[in-house]
Amino acid sequence: MTVPAPYHLALSAVLFTLGMVGVLVRRSALVVFMSIEVMLNAVNLAFVTFARLRGVVDGQLLVFFVLVVAAVEVVIGLAIIVDVFRAMETVDVDDVDLLRG
Amino acid sequence: MSTADLVLVGPELVLTIAAVVVLLQDAWATGGVLEPQTPRPAAVWGSLAAVGLALVWDVGGRRWGPAFGGMYVRDQFTMIADLAALAAAGLGILLSSAYLPRVRLPAGEYHALLLLATVGAMVMAASGSLITLFLGLEILSFSLYVLAAIARRSRRSLEAGLKYLLLGAFATAFFAYGIALIFGATGSIDLREIGAARPSRLLGAGIALLTVGLAFEGALVPFHAWAPDVYEGAPLPVTAFMSVVAKVGAFAGLLRVFPLALAHLAGVWGPMLAAIAVVTMILGNLAALFQTNLKRLLAYSGIAHAGYLMIGVAAGGPAGTWSVLFYLLVYVAMNLGAFGVLLLLARQGMEADRVEDLAGLSGRAPWAAAALVLFLVSLAGLPLTAGFIAKLYLFRAALGAHQPVPALVGVLTSVVSVYYYLRVASAALSGGAPQAVAVLRNRLVGAALVLATAGVLWLGLFPAGFTAAVQQAARQAAAAVR
C-alpha cells in the first residue's frame, strides 16, 4: 500500500516545524543541534516525495547532498560544542551570551 | 565529467588542492602542535601562491561555458565574483600573517579553511543549479564556522562559532527546504529551467525559503542577528575575511537566483527585496551609531552594506546586477583595508578593537592613519573613493528600475553612516596615543594595505575599465539565462 504523496509532504512539513520549534524552545545546544538535523531530514523527505511525484531522479540525488552536508555539520558542530563545553562547562545556549548589543 | 569541465573549475580546484596541501604540510611541519608560536611562511606563501594561480587561471584563462551538465557555469559574471573572492582571500592571507603567530592560531587550519571558504563563495557565484548553490553555501559557511571558533581558548571566539553554527544551520535548513519546494514546483533544480517554469504558489514558497538562506549569509535584516556577535567574537583576521567573503558568496548567489534566473518575476521579488534592503540599511546604520567596539561597529556597518548591495539586487536587470558586482569588489578592498589597519594595532598583545585604541595613530603611523581615513571615507560613500562610485551605480540602478525609495533611504542612511565612520577617523587623527596600544610593523600587512588603498583609489578615480567589465559580465549572464 502506498501512502499518497500529500501525506508525505505533510509529514515533512510537520517534522520541519517540530525541528523549528525545537530550535526555538530547547536550551541545550545539543538538542538544538538535533532539532536542526530533524529539519534537514524533513527536507530529505520532501525531496524524495517530490522526486517520486515528478518522476525525476534529481530529487533522490539531492538527498545525498543534504545527507553529506548534515553529516559535516554534525562533525563540525559537535567539535565546537565540545570546545564550548570545555571552555564554559555548559552547553546551555542561554548561558552563552558574552556577546551582545 | 570531462577534462573541459576540470579546466573550467580549475580555480576552485587549485584552491581546494592547496587547502589540503597546506593543512598536511603544516601538520607535518609542526608535528600537530595546534598553537604554534612561530610564523608559518610555508602556509602563507603556499596559500598566496594558490590564490595567485587561481587568479591567473580565472582572469587570464578566459574560458567560458557550462560544466557538469550545466550545474556549474563559468562566465564573466563568475570571473568578476571570483576576482572579488580571490581578492578577499589574498588580502585576508596577507593581513593575518602578523596576527596568527602573535595569538598562536593554527596556521595550517586557518589557511586551509580560508581557501575553502573562498572556494565556497566561488562555487556559489558559478552555480547553474540550486544544488551547486547549496554546496557552495555550505562549503563557505562550514569553513567560516570553524574559522570563527578557531581561537579555541577564547570564550568569545567559541561563542561566536557556536552561534554562527547553530543559526547558520537553522537557516540552511530553510534554504534546503526551499530547494525542495522549488523542485516540487518545477521538477528541476536547474536555474534556467526554474526561470522558465510557470509561477505557482509552491514555487513562491520555495523562493521565499531560498531567500532566507542567502539573506542569512549576507546578514540581511531580519536574518542578521548573528553577525554582530560573530564578528565581535571571532579573531580579528577571521572577522575581516568573513565580513567580505560571505557577502561575495551570498550576493553572487542572490544575483544568480533573482535578477538572472527569475528575471520575469521581478515585479514580485523586486519590492520584497527592496523592503529588505530598506530595513537592513536603516537598522545597520542606526545600530552602528554608538558602538565603541570597532569590530562590532564594522559588523553593523557590514549589515548596512548588505542593505546597499540589496538595492542593486532588488533593482534587478543588468544595471542592478553589474552595480552589485562592482560594489562587491569595492567592498572587499575598503572593508578589508579598514580591518587591516586595525590588525596593525595590539593592546597588550591582544586585539585593539576599541575606538579609543586608535587615538593618536596619525602621530605614530601617519600612512596607516591616512589609509584608514581613506577606507572609512570610502565606506561612508564619499566622493573621490570607490565607495562613492559604487553607491552611485546602485542608486542609479534603483532609479532606473523605478525604485526611488531604496535609493532615498540609501543616501540618507549613508549620511547617518558618516557619523560613525568619521568619528572613528577623527579618533585616529587626534589625541594622544594610549600607552597600552602598540603599532606593529609588518611588510605583508603593509602590502595588503597598499593594495587595498590602490584599489579604493583606482576604482574611485578611474572606474571606467572595471565598469565596462562588470557591465559586459552582467549582459552576458543575463543573455545566457534568457
Place this chain on the structure above:
Amino acid sequence: MLIPVLAVLVPTLPLAGWALNGLWGGRFTRRTVAIVACGAVAAAFAAAALLLWQIRLAPPPGRAPAGGPSWIVDLYSWIGAGSIQVPLRLLVDPLSVAMALVVGGVGLLIHVYSVGYMDGDPGCARYFAYLNLFMASMFWLVLAGNLAAMFIGWEGVGLCSYLLIAFWFTRPAAAAAGVKAFLVTRLGDVGFLLGIFVAFGVFGTTDFGVMTRDAGARLALGGGAATALALLLFAGAAGKSAQLPLYVWLPDAMEGPTPVSALIHAATMVTAGVYMIVRLHAVFLRAPAAMDLIAAVGAVTAIFAAAAALVEPDLKRVLAYSTISQLGYMFLAVGVGAFSAGIFHLTSHAFFKALLFLAAGAVMHALGGETDMRRMGGLARRLPRTTAAFAIGALALAGIPPLSGFFSKDLILSEAFRAQAWLWAVGVAAAGLTAVYILRAFALTFLGADLRGAEGTAHDPPPSMAAPMWILAGLTVAGGGLGWSFTHPGILERFLLTGLRAGAGPPARAGGAGEGTLVAASVLVAVAGIVVGWLVYVRRSLRGGVPALAGLLSHRFYIEEAYAVGVIGPVRALARVAAVADRTVTDAAVMGLARALGRSGQALRGLETGYLRHYAAFVLVGVLLILAYWVSR
C-alpha cells in the same frame, strides 16, 4: 577746456590729502600734516573758484538740468548691468558750483581753525585725514551728476561724520554718538536707496539732467510714482538733515570735536538734504502732496527744535538744536517751492552757524573743553573778541537786520506766507523762540557773574583760530547781499537762474507793501524775542513759566524716550529672543531629529540580546513574513 579738469580736481585734491595723511600721517610732523590737509582744501577751493570763473566765461554747452548752463564730465562707467547703467558723472552748473564754493570756503576756514584747535591732540593726522575725506565726499556729493553717484558722497559724508563724531573713540559717549548718527541717517538712506530704484523704474536712469528733463513727461502731477519718489528721497534728506523724526542723532553728534560740529553738523553735510531736493526740484514739483509734507515737517521741526534749545544746558547742544531748527526753515523753503531761498538760507546759515560753533569752540578751548553753560558766565570780560564774534553770529541767527540771517530767513517767511499762512505763522513763532534761546545762550555764557573765579586763565584763541572766525563774521555780516532784494531776484538767485523754478511757473513776487509788512512783523518778533530773553536771562526780572512745559521741553517732548521704548527696546528684545530661539527652537528641531535617530539606534541595539533563541526567532519571523508575501502574491 578747463572745466572737466577742475571739476575732477575739486573732489580729488582732498582725497589725495586723505590718502597722504591717512597712510603716512603718523610719520609726518604736525606741521606737514596741517600743510597737506589745509593745502589740499585750499587747492580744491581755488579749483572751485576757478570753476566759477570758467562757467561765467565759457559759453554753456547745454542747458540741461536746472535750465541753466551746465557741463557734464563723464569719468567712466561705474555700474552696468543690462539697461541699468550708472556712469560716474560730474555735473557742473551754477548750483553745484555755488555749493562747492560754500563747502570749500567754510571747509577751508574750518581746516585752518582746526590747526589751532587740535594742536596737541595725538590723533592730529587721523583727524585731518578724516576731515579731508569728508571734504572729498562733500564735493563729490554736490558735483555728482546722478543720484547713484551722489549716493557715494552721500554715504561718504555720513561715514566721515561717524568717524569724526567718534574721533575720541575711547570716550564711550563719543563712540555711541557716532554709531547713532550713522544708523539713524542710514535709516533715512534706505529711503534714498529705494528712491533711486523708483527713479530707475520711472526714468531708466538717475541722471539729474534726464530726470529734470523728463519729470514732466514721465511723472503724472500728484501721481503715485511722483509722490513715492519724492517721499523716499525726502526720507533720505530728513535723515541726513536731521529733520523730525530722524533728528535725534544731531544733538548727540556734538561729542565730536567742535570744528567738526561747525563743518559737518552745521554748515555742510546736514544741508545735503536741502541741496538734493533743490537739485531734483523738477521731480519734487510733480508731487505737491510730498512738497506740502516737506514744508510742514520743516516748519514743525523749526519750532520744535527752537523750543528744545530753550532749556538745553549744553552750549554745543543749543547750537545743535538751533541747526535742526534752521534746517527746518530750509525745508520749509524748498517745501513751498522757494528753492533759491532755501539755498540762500543754506549759505547764510553756513556762515553764521559755523561762526557760532567756532566761537563756542574758542570758549571750550579756553575752558578746557567745558560745554555746560551752567558752569560758565562772565566770559565777555576775558574773551572779548570771542564774545563779539558770537554776538554777531547770534544776531544773525536771531534775524536782526542787516545781518545775513535776516535776509535769508525773511525771504523764506515771505515765500511761506504766500504759500500757506500757517507755515508763516509757525516760522515767525520759531523766529521769536530763536531770538530767546540764542540770547539765553549768550547771556549764560558771556554775561553775568564769573563762575570760574580766579582759576581762569582763559584767553582769546590764537590767530590761527581767530582769523577764520573773523572771516566768517565778515561773511555773516555781508552775506545778506547775496540774496538781498525786495523786488528783484538777488545775486545768488540770479546766478542759480530761474531754472530752479522750472515747472513751477514764473516767480510771482509779492508787492512791495505786503512784503514790507511781513518784514516788519518778523523783525518785530525777533526784537521782541531778544527783549524777552534779556528780561529773563539777564535782568532776571521775568520768572516762573510753566513747569510742565519746561519738563516737556527739557525732555524734547519725550521723542528720544519714545524711540527707546517704541523702537530700540522692541528691536533689541526681538533680537535677543531670536538669538535664543535660534538655539532652542530652530536648532533644537534639528538636534532633536539627530537625537531621535541616535535613540532609535540604541533601541535597535537592544534587539541584539546575545541570546541565540532570540536570534532564531528573528529568523523565523523573517521566514514567516517572506513566506506570507510570496504565498499571497
Place this chain on the structure above:
Amino acid sequence: MGPLTWLIALPLLGAAAAAAVGRDRERALRMVGLVTSVLVFAIAALVWGRFAPGAASLQFEEHAPWVPGVGLVYHLGVDGLSVSLVALTALLFPLALGAAAQQLAGRAKGFVITALLLETGMLGTFMAQDLVLFYVFWEGMLIPMYFLIALWGGPGRAPAAMKFLLYTMAGSALMLVALVAVAFAGERIAGRFTFDLPALLARPLGLGGPYESVLFLAFTAAFAIKMPVWPLHTWLPDAYAEAPPVVTMLLASVMAKAGAYGLLRFCLPLFPEAMRAFGPLLSVLAVIGILYGGAIAWAQGDMRRLLAYGSMSHMGFILLGIFALNLPALQGSLIQMINHGISTGALFLIAGMLIARTGRADTDGYGGAGAGAPTLAAAAMIVALSSLALPGTNGFIGEFLILLGTFQARPAAAVLAAFGVVAAAAYLLAFIGRIFHGPVRDGLASMGDLRREELAILVPLIAVIFWVGLYPRPLLARSEATVRALLANAAAAQTAARQGPHVAAGGGTSP
C-alpha cells in the same frame, strides 16, 4: 592638460609634496603650501585675465570620457558664473595659508595637506560641468573641511564639525538621487544617458509639474543648507565659531558661495519653471534670513558668532537676487558672491588676528583696541564698511544691483531687505565699537599692531574691496553674457514647457 586641470592637480601635487616632507619641518611645509597656492592663483589669474568677456559659453573647456558606460564625463570649463569665483578661491587660499602660519602653531603638516585637498575640492566645484563630477568635488570639499574643523578647531570642535558635516551632507544626499533622476530624464528626451550638463541642456528636459518641483527641491535643499538659508542655518554658528578663524574664512568665503553658485549653475537651467514657482517662497526665506541673521548678529557676544550670523544675513541678499530672476539682480548676486568672499573673509581673518593676540573671542573682553593697534583698527573699519555696503566699496555694488533688480521683480521684498542694510550697519559698527572703541581695557594698549606679514594678507583684500567698489566693470563684464544667456534660455524653456505637451515624468515614481 589644460589650465583648469592644472588648477585641480596642482594642489593635489602640493599635498603630495607636503606629505613627503618631515613633520617637524614646519617652515618647509608652510612654504610648500604657500608656493603651491600662489602658483594656483597665478594660473587662476591667467585664466581670469584671458577669459573673453563677451562670450556666454564655456571657456577653457576640457572634455574627456570618464566612465563612458554610465555617461560620466570629465568635463571642466569656466563661464561667466564661475570664472571670478575660481579666481576668488585661488586668491583666498594663499592668504589663508599665510594667516594659518601665523595663527596655528604646530601640526602644520596635516593642515597644509588638508587645506590643499580642500582647495582642489573647491576649485573643482566651480569648474565641473558634469553632474556627478560636480557632486564629487562638492562632497569632496566637505571631508577636508570636516577635518580642518574637527582637528584644528576650538573646544567644542568635535560636535560642531560633525553637525556641519551631517547637516550639509543630508542636504546633498537628496541631490545625488535627484541628479541621477535628471540624467534619466535626459535619457528619455535625448536617448542617451549622460551626466554632462551642457549635453543635458542641449534641449529642454520637459520635466514640468510636481516632478520638476521635487527635483528642484532636492537640489535646492543641498544648496540652501550650504549657503545657508533660513531656517537651515543652525550648523553655521557652531561651525563658524569652533573652526579656526582661517578655516571659518574659507567656509564663509568660498563654501557658502558654492551653494549660491549651484542654484545658478544647475537649478536655473534645469528647472526654470520651478525656479519661478518657488521664487516667492525663497524670497521670503531670503528676507527672513537677512533680517533674522542681522538681528541675531547684533545680539551676539562672541565675535565669530556675530560675524557668522552676519554672513548668513548677507547670503540672504545673494539668495534674494538669484530668485529675482532678472539681469541686474543676478549680476548683483554674482558680484556679491565675490564681495562677500572678500569682505567676510577679511573680517574673519581680522577676528583671527585679534584672537591670536588676546586669546578671547567674546567682544566684551575687548575695548579701546584702536588705541594700541590703529592700523588693525583701520583695516577692520575698511572691511566692515565694505561689508555694510558703503558706496565706493565692493559691497555696495552687489547689494545695489541685487536690491535694484529685486525691486523690479518683488518690490515688497526689496523694501524689507533694504532694512537689512541698516541691520548690517548696526551689528558691524557694534563689532567695531565693542572691540576698537571705548575705554582701553587692561592689556589691550600693548596688544601690538599689525605685523608686516599680517598686513601683507589684508592689503590684497582691501585692494580688491576698493577696486571692485570703484571699478566693477571687469567683474560685471565677465558674467553679463552668461547671465543673459541663462535668463534667455530659462525663459525659452518655460515657454516651450507651457506650449508643448508635458512629457510624462516616469523615473522616480514607484511602479
